[in-house]
Amino acid sequence: MTGPDDTTEFWRDPAMPCVESRRACQSRAAYRPHSHPTWSIGAVDGGASAFTGTGPAPVTLHPGTLVIVPPGHVHACNPAPDSAWSYQMLHLEPGWVAAICAEEGADALGATVRVTQRPAHYQAFCRLNALLFSAASIPEKEAALILFVGDALRLAGQAIDTNPPGAAVWRQRLAAVFAALANSPVEGHQLAALAELAGLSRYQLIRAFRRATGMTPHAWQVNQRVNMAREHLRAGEAIADVAYRLGFADQSHFQRVFKAHAAVTPARYRA
Secondary structure (H helix, E strand, O other), rough: OOOHHEEEEOOOOOOOEEEEEEEEEEEOOOOEEOOOOOOOEEEEEEOOOEEEOOOOOOOOEEEEEEEEEOOOOOOEEEEEOOEEEEEEEEEEEEHHHHHHHHOOOOOOOOOOEEOOOOOOHHHHHHHHHHHOOOOOOOOHHHHHHHHHHHHHHHOOEEEEEOOOOOHHHHHHHHHHHHHHHHHHOOOOOHHHHHHHHHOOHHHHHHHHHHHOOOOOOOOHHHHHHHHHHHHHHHHOOHHHHHHOOOOOOOOHHHHHHEEEEEEOOHHHOOO
């Protein structure tokens, strides 16, 4: 069986820090529920995949499907049991996307996950990603990306509500907890201390946090640290230094956690 690292390649360029692209072929890797600080736009090339968020039921994605996930939405997209799938994924910096939207007089790409199976949308995505991975010039790539995002503003598709009922209310109730986790992402926060911040019992806190995010407080913090690790690895920092900086027990622990969230090892991602 081909390992998940052998199926995946990344494209990044310092001249276009707003975007990262990924291609995976016949991958059997599975992701834990996670979120990104970026816009995530993916295309399914082959095999069936189950998209899960914090909503009530998974959505099956077939080849030719395009899915747009706003920043911060907890989700996972994994192949059907005992099978492989091929996919492409763009991650776009929210500030850059917001600037494109503002130029077009639009508010944003939308607040919910959107799915479309129109061949023209999928083909446009494939053309863009092929260009990004090619030897084309940076101005060519930047122009194509701007055009794609501008078109995505007008892209119609099935909206998928990934938020459980009452999520916004619970997020507001847990504002102090989110602030503590964001301000000290490496610190080992105790459940009792977080529960006291929210005025809840530990049991109530875990249930409330799941309703707000689809994760436990610990899983949320680990996801934060993995996203921070991506930034450090993209900057070329040594893996051992990243593991130490972000409070992982050791390099082996960091590798296991990172691979569970990113489906590749830290070394493969950095390369």
